Amino acid sequence: MKKLLFIICLVSFMFSCKTRKKIVDKPETTKTQTVVKAEETPIPSVTLKKVYTNDTERYIDAYRAIAQHEMQLYNIPASITLAQGILESGSGNGRLSVEANNHFGIKCHDWIGARIYHDDDKKGECFRKYKDAKYSFRDHSLFLKDRKRYAGLFKLKQSDYKAWAKGLKAAGYATDRKYPQKLISLIERYQLYKYDKEVLGDKYQNVEEAVLPQTYIVVKGDTLYSISKKYNLTVKELQNMNGLTDTALSIGQVLKVEPSNN
Structure with missing residues (x-):
């Protein structure tokens, strides 16, 4: 009888230990699985959208990259190309630019x-x-480069955007008397230079600091x-000064028109 009681107690003790072990082990298994799942979960990427204060920006x-590429190929200041594009296309909102990709009128x-x-x-x-706006920029470069009336522009410094703006008006690109001032204003406001x-x-030479000979761009009637x-x-002095x-x-x-010291 004592033996039987001893065996029953022993079995009960072993069963109790096994049960406790399962209870202790279970949380550890659950914790390990949770950590693995957390490590495998991808972290979502965040894309920041650039904010512009207006359509011109x-x-x-x-x-700008297209204008700079055209400058490298045809020596037309990128600042002038961008300012003309902004002015002629209404910052890309005009009908010609929207429906025909024509940014320069x-x-x-x-x-x-077409x-x-x-x-x-x-x-x-x-x-x-x-078909694409980039072709409008290329045609603008060729339009200026291939016409004799714009030949004087390419004798100007590429850093002298003021002279280019005045030269375009003098050569007849636009009928608006304030065309040069409008281009210069855009260039300086948005630092297109x-x-x-x-x-x-x-x-590059800063035209505000450079000591340059005074020049004059010939207009109709001169x-x-x-x-x-x-x-x-x-x-005679004017001819000699310009090799005419x-x-x-x-x-x-x-024309170089440095005034006389007399």
């Missing part, structure tokens, strides 16, 4: 590609249409005589 950010002329009709100086005028500096690097009187020079052998002038031509 958005336009500059979208097209270039009319058809001898164009054989076209769009839009009221400008006259009703229903023909304008060029492009910094994109010229990025392209030119060490070759003669060597009228210009010489304006700057207290003789016609006759009195012929062209619109947009850049």
Whole structure:
């Protein structure tokens, strides 16, 4: 009888220990599984969206690289290209830019590609249409580079955005008398000249600090005589100063007109 009681007690004790072990082990197993699941859970990435204060800033950010590339290829200041694009396209919101990717208001002329009709100086005028805005920027570069009336612009320093702005008006790019001032205002307000500096690097020269000869851009109706009187020079002095052998002038031509010390 004592043996039987001893066996029963022994079995009960062993069963009790086994039960307690399972109870203790279970939380540890659960904890390990929880940690593994937490480590395998991916952390979501956060994308910050750039905020612009106006459409002009958005336009500059979208097209500055294209303008700089055109500057590298055709020597037209990126600041001038961007300012013209902003002004002509209404910061990308104008009908021509939205429906035709035409950012510079270039009319058809001898164009054989797609076209769009839009009221400008006259009703229903023909304008060029492009598949992508980048082609509008390239056509703008070629438009200036390939026409003789703009040849004087390419004798100007690429850092002298003021002279370029005035030269465009003098060569007949726009009829608005305030066109140069509008371009210069945009360039200085949004510091577009910094994109010229990025392209030119060490070759960049700050036109506000540089000591440059005074120049004059020829406009319609100018003669060597009228210009010489304006700057207290003789016609001969003006010719010698600019290497001219006759009195012929062209619109947009850049002349040195350093005033006499007398």
